[in-house]
Amino acid sequence: MVVKRAKVGLIRVLTTSDRDLLELHGKKVMSWFPExxxxxxCxxxxxxxxxxxxxxxMAVPKVINLAEEFESEGFDGILVSCAGDPGVSExxxxxxxxxxxAGRTTACIALSFDxxxxxxxxxxxxxxxMKAVLRDRMIAWTKPSGVTSTLDLMTPAGRSNTLNAAEELKQKGVKVLALACTGMASIDVAPLIAKETGLIVVDPLKAAAAALWTVLEQRGGN
Structure with a gap:
């Protein structure tokens, strides 16, 4: 029996004409959840x-427009690939x-480890x-030195500084690290941080994809 795959519209909040970059997150999601x-x-x-x-x-009305477009085309679900969750509540x-x-989902998973x-x-x-979900369970936060946009993460310095920032948080007593930028999924930094620091690391793109897959799998009865 052929099982119909659920169609997901993934919204990137980074404007790009680079097809590989545009589709990077979607391809990762499909590799994790082939269904x-x-x-x-974007x-x-x-x-x-x-x-x-x-x-x-600025992004909120644009995200809403894209999501409504996906729904009108018969898609089964929407994934907004941003930890700020722009337009999600609306x-x-x-x-x-x-x-x-990606934001609230990541925070909820981080909380589950207690x-x-x-x-x-x-x-x-x-x-x-994320802050609203985590409240006083968040003991520290930071950003990598020299990183002001998701594009900065894609440089050798950005990757290195992200690792350094994770180590700084570990030294402050952090045991679970919630990544607050889906651009960090673009550079596959979560497994590297986990290996280098021993921290439990929650990847925001994978967290959001897992949540959406759970709902769509139930609806599809697969």
Whole structure:
């Protein structure tokens, strides 16, 4: 029997014409969950993605437009590949299909370990949704030196500084590390951090994909 794969619309908040970069997160999701068929699209006019309150506010209506487009085309679910969860709350009110963002999902999984949590992102503040979930269970947070956008993570210095920042959080007593930027999934840094530091590391893209897969698998009855 041929089982129909669930169609997921993946929204990148980094504007790019590079097809490989655009589809990178979707291909990772399909490698983890072969039952999902992922189509990736990016919002317009944000070549540095989301890295502060201003760029997040700019992104929200664009994310909503893309999500509504996916739903109108018959997609089964939406994955917003951003730890700031832009537009996710608004979309839950207007779409009939499940919508998952990376921030709150990552925070919820980090909480499940019942250990001191640290957050590593690229913004000057922890994403609001993650902070609301973690509350006083988050004992420390930081951002890598010299990293101001997701593009910076893709350099050798960005990767090295991300590892250094994780080690700093470990020294502060962190046992579980919640990554607060899906760009860190682009460089596969989660397993490297886990290996180098011994920390439990929650990858935001994998966390969001797992949550959406769980819902869609139940609906499909596979």
């Amino acid at each position: 999902l068929e992922v189509v990736s699209r 919002i317009p006019d944000q070549p540095e993605g989301i890295h502060d309150d201003t760029t997040e506010q 979309l839950k009110e207007v779409l009939s299909i499940p919508v998952v963002g 250990l001191p949590i640290g957050v590593l992102g690229i913004t000057d503040e922890v994403p609001v949704g």
